[in-house]
Amino acid sequence: MLPQIIQCSSFQLRPWRIADKPALLRYANDRVVWRNMSGNFPYPFTDADADQLLAVAAGQTPPEGIYAIEADREAVGMLSIVRGRHIECCFAEIGYWLGEAHRGRGIATEAVGRVVEMALAEPNLVRVAAPVAAWNTPSMRVLERNGFVREAVLRRAGYKDGTLFDRVIYARIRESADPYVAALECGPTHDMGESRRGQPPASRSVGSAT
Numbered sequence: 001m002l003p004q005i006i007q008c009s010s011f012q013l014r015p016w017r018i019a020d021k022p023a024l025l026r027y028a029n030d031r032v033v034w035r036n037m038s039g040n041f042p043y044p045f046t047d048a049d050a051d052q053l054l055a056v057a058a059g060q061t062p063p064e065g066i067y068a069i070e071a072d073r074e075a076v077g078m079l080s081i082v083r084g085r086h087i088e089c090c091f092a093e094i095g096y097w098l099g100e101a102h103r104g105r106g107i108a109t110e111a112v113g114r115v116v117e118m119a120l121a122e123p124n125l126v127r128v129a130a131p132v133a134a135w136n137t138p139s140m141r142v143l144e145r146n147g148f149v150r151e152a153v154l155r156r157a158g159y160k161d162g163t164l165f166d167r168v169i170y171a172r173i174r175e176s177a178d179p180y181v182a183a184l185e186c187g188p189t190h191d192m193g194e195s196r197r198g199q200p201p202a203s204r205s206v207g208s209a210t
C-alpha cells in the first residue's frame with residue numbers, strides 16, 4: 001500500500017486539496033502539459049476543469065496513487081500511478097507533469113524514482129510503464145534515469161495538435177516476481193465474470209484498500 005505522503009529531498013508528494021485550486025489553474029493551464037499528456041487532459045485548463053479534477057483527486061477519500069507534487073509550499077505538479085485491469089492487474093501506468101517554473105530541478109526524476117521503488121515493492125505489482133510522445137526527450141530522460149527500458153515504438157499511435165506521432169513505451173519491471181501467484185495473495189475477485197477461483201484481483205489503483 002503506497003503511503004499518502006512521500007517526503008522527497010526538497011518537495012513532497014501528497015493528496016490533492018481543494019485549496020490547491022489556484023495553483024492547479026496556474027500550472028496546469030499549459031500547452032506543453034496538454035501536448036505531452038495522454039488521455040483527455042484539457043487545454044485551456046479552465047476553472048471547471050480544476051473543479052472536476054479536484055472533485056476526484058481531493059475527494060473525501062483521495063484516490064491512492066494520485067499525488068500533488070508540493071514544492072515551495074504549493075502544488076506545482078501531479079504524479080499518478082494507476083493499476084491496470086484484468087490481464088493488466090499486475091501492471092501500473094505512471095504519468096506526471098510539472099509546472100513550467102519548477103522544471104529542470106530534478107523534481108520529476110526524484111518523484112518517479114521514489115514512487116516506482118515503492119510500487120514495485122508491492123507483492124502483486126511487477127511492471128510500471130509509461131507511454132511517451134516520441135518528441136518528449138525530458139520525460140524519456142526522467143524514465144531512463146530511473147531504470148526504465150525503452151521497449152517499443154508504437155508507430156503513428158497518437159494524434160494531437162493536428163499531428164500524428166509515434167509513442168514510445170517505457171517500462172521498468174520486477175524480474176523476480178511470479179505475477180500470477182502473487183496476484184492470488186489479494187484473494188479472489190468478484191468483478192464481473194471473474195469470480196472463479198484463481199482469477200487475479202479486480203482493478204484498483206496501486207495499493208488501494210477498497
Ligand SMILES: CC(C)(COP(=O)(O)OP(=O)(O)OC[C@H]1O[C@@H](n2cnc3c(N)ncnc32)[C@H](O)[C@@H]1OP(=O)(O)O)[C@@H](O)C(=O)NCCC(=O)NCCS
Binds near residue numbers: 098106141
Ligand atoms: C517531463 C517533465 C515532467 C520533466 O520534469 P522536470 O522536473 O523538469 O525533470 P527533471 O528536472 O527531473 O529532469 C528532466 C531531464 O530532461 C532533461 N531535459 C529537460 N529539458 C530538456 C529539453 N528541452 N531537451 C532535452 N532534455 C531536457 C534534463 O536535462 C533532465 O535530464 P538529465 O537528468 O539527464 O540532465 C516536465 O518537463 C513536464 O512537466 N513536461 C510536460 C508534461 C510531460 O511531458 N509529462 C510527461 C508525459 S509522458
